[in-house]
Amino acid sequence: MYRIKRKFTNNQQVLFVSFYAYLLYSFFVYLEAVLDKCFRWLDRPVKRIFQKDQRYYYGPFNADESAAHNLYKNLRKPQKFFKKIAYGQFVPLPQLIKLSRPTPKDFKISAEARDILDRFKQDGIVILPGYFPEYAKHIMAKYQIDPCKVDFSSQGQGKKIALNSYDAETIKVLADPLIIQIFSGVYGCQPFVREVPVIAMVRPYETQPRTRQMPQNERPGTVGWHYDTANMLSVGILLNDISKEDTRMQIAKKARRKHRVKLTDRFYSDEIIEEHFEIVDCYGPAGTVYLFDPNAPHRRYEVKDSCRVSIYTSYTPGNDIKTLVFPDEKEQRLDISAKDLAHFSDLQKNVFKYITIGNNEFKSQTPSEKQFSAASV
Ligand SMILES: [Fe+2]
DSSP: OOOOOOOSSTTSOOOOSSHHHHHHHHHHHHHHHHHHHHHGGGHHHHHHHHOOOTTTOBTTBOOOOOHHHHHHHHHHSTHHHHHHHHTTOSSOOOGGGOSSOOOOTTOOOOHHHHHHHHHHHHHSEEEETTSSHHHHHHHHHHTTOOGGGSOOBOTTOEEEEEOOSOOHHHHHHHTOHHHHHHHHHHHTSOOEEOSOOEEEEEOBSSOOOOGGGSOTTSOOGGGSBBOOOSSOEEEEEESSOBOTTSSEEEEETTOOSSOOOOSSOOOBOHHHHHHHOOEEEEOBSTTOEEEEOTTSOEEEEOOTTOOEEEEEEEEESSTTOHHHHSTTOGGGSOOOOHHHHTTSOHHHHHTTTTTTTTGGGOOOOSOOEEEESSSOO
16 A cells, blocks of 8 residues: 555545545645635625525524535535545546546345345435344443443433454454445445444433424534535444334435535534425334435434434445544554455455554454544434
8 A cells, every 4th residue: 555644634634545546635635725715705695695594594503405505515615526526436437547446356236235226326225124133132242231221311422332342243244245235336336444333322311302492502413414424325233122213313315416515504404304305214123224325414313211222334435534534543443353354255355455554553452432422323
């Protein structure tokens, strides 16, 4: 791997897989800085045009679904859009100038994966009920998690455990053939694990109110309708049984075609979501998996005393990989041994390419626990 260290801002990619990638990113960042300098003053007047109606826009809930405003935001902040093109999304590019990697030669999509892939492309969310029941049991036993004894959490908060210490079952789950075939099919290239999976535990004190009744002077975090970075596909795994009345993730259906970019707005009101989208509730028995595009609006809906324990991770074609963006954070690396990879296909082996960077110097012995707020849904 060709590595160059360069820090543009606090949250920029600082390791590059090739000199070409470095040049491309430098250009995107430069372009965005120039556009910022020249046109930042225009953001607020433009926003006001699209967000007049106080029935929909109030407090921190000021994101809109206007196609014209979205076009403005993409022109004003084109880096994410260009990145998507550079990774071979939107338009086919010759491999020579693409940052993504082709799928291995023997790659085939099974009939089962094809069917789910078609649904995913349409809806941006697919739920596979009870897909990993044994894995759910294994993690709950390994970390001795009892949903009835999880600490109470206040709105949007919770506890997370990074799954970066060695676990052969987690490695199999991350390389699950069905899931990575679907993601390869969506991207049209090799997907990579973007981040160490985390167990997220919540047991809310209160059922969350409608956005109109939420505090209007603070950002709601993960319980507010929001979207995350474009060109990323996520996986949620429920570790305990969740019904439609429990704490659960909700996501807007058929919302992934739009490329959403944030300027100053990120959170939607209930009114905007209900008017524009059909909402899908992500629930099911322990082991249920949901695959979703987090650039579609989604949130965690919290129900009083309803504990949800879940795992969250995501995949990209190579962009926004956490080990590259935060190369100094050792807990972003996954502990894998060569024998785990021996029985995998090339497509499966490749998904770990970035998550193990620098692994030789890092062997995690104990899982790291943290309070979390907005990091996972
Ligand atoms: Fe999110």
